[in-house]
Amino acid sequence: MGKIDCNCLVGHWPFRMLRESGIDAIKAKHKETGISYGLAANMNSIFYNDPLEGEAELAATLKGTDYLHVMTVNPMLPSFEEDIQIAIDKYNICAVRIYPGYHQYRLDNNEHVERLCTILQGKGIPLFISVRLEDERLNYIFKPLTPEEFGLYEFLKQEPLCKVLLLTIRLNELLNHQEEILSSKKIWHDTSGLKDKPFGLELLCSKMGTSKLIYGSQYPLFSLRATLYLVERSKLEESAINNILWNNAQNLLRRSGTL
């Protein structure tokens, strides 16, 4: 069975130099570690005035590869709905990724976010929510909103309209909100935030099962092998590891035309 990385990034990160950036570096890392392909977003789109320009860059970067295009959207910008339709038509996007911490808006009681979720539900496209990109203790130039400040947990309690993948959510955050996550059929989460505690993955899976967990590295910001080792060298059953590395991503993305 193969492996998918649902959280990889191309582009420039403004706060430090990345020694392994770009699609070739990602492909090489994935090949070394047996990962078949990834779901890639462009970090440039987070910071561009017009994120759609970053999507054109990303489409050109991914052309001719097996990598799937994750579109970055800031729903507080006008005409984001049209941008999504353009990206669907031109770039065959597999998901939309948002950064409420960086773009400074709340997820709950926000008509723009509701509109975004309604559109994605209609299109059968999942919403990837980037809970954080760096450890908060290291954000010393720019301080994004924390999950509490952007209303993540209130948003989850309301049962999202569309499928949602939480990226870089931490172990304790998951354990503290497992009720909302487990009671919903639409919420998944990735592995890139599971850095706390020895045997933390086993603990998480014993509490929350393995049907909601999808391998994501947030490479090249984070070490890919760090989180891959947590999964592959755990004492989880082989079927559970296969779910995390492959099956759950297939279930999340399953819609006509994506896979």
Added chain:
Amino acid sequence: MIIDTHAHIWKDQYEQSGDVLIKSADRYNIDRIYVSGLGVLVPDNDEVKELNDNVAKLMKRDNRIYGYCYINPKLDDAEKELSRGIEELGMSGMKLWVSTFCDDPCVFPVIEKCIHYDVPVLIHAFHKAIGQLPNETLGENVANLALRYPEARIMMAHLGANSYRELKPIRKCKNVWTDYSGTLFRRDELDHAKETLGADRLLFGTDMDLASFLLKLGQLDDSHFTSEEREMVLYKNALTVFKS
């Protein structure tokens, strides 16, 4: 061979913390784990003594466990407790946390004692954008101490957290090594640390039971280190620091 130079057991969690360390050593073939006991941020004499006794108990339980003598240098008994830790409990070094900045003059006597005993000192150092503690040591504090005591062997913990800021002050201090323990695992940190300090000054550490051995091994394996440099980080540099 693998030597973890940075791990903890926590006050009132002796059994759980100790079990995690030993389970990790068994599962991942860790040859040595250097452990200190921690509790409140600024402990009194009784707590320091209890924490060190717990580490000594764990050392007796498993011969892969080596001990740091944890010290609050502000306490009158600090030198006496350090002597007890090294001479009676058989500990291998001293651990400083956040009782005081490491270049505060109250630290000097215990550093001199470490020099006398020929043992290294592990110093917590952590630059935070949020939640910086009042006496939390930074790279410049470590550098001040290291320059005052060039004969001391000093380990700065966690790459100082914000390694891009904290490693530069210690670059000139050849008696300072640094571990990359903890839950930070940015892809480029170790390459940057090697370029700044050299592979011979980097130490493997986990910060168990807060972080996982696998996280730190994966981070090392993702970095651009030769197999010789990888061995230096995993154990050879630790053998130099601990002189055994």
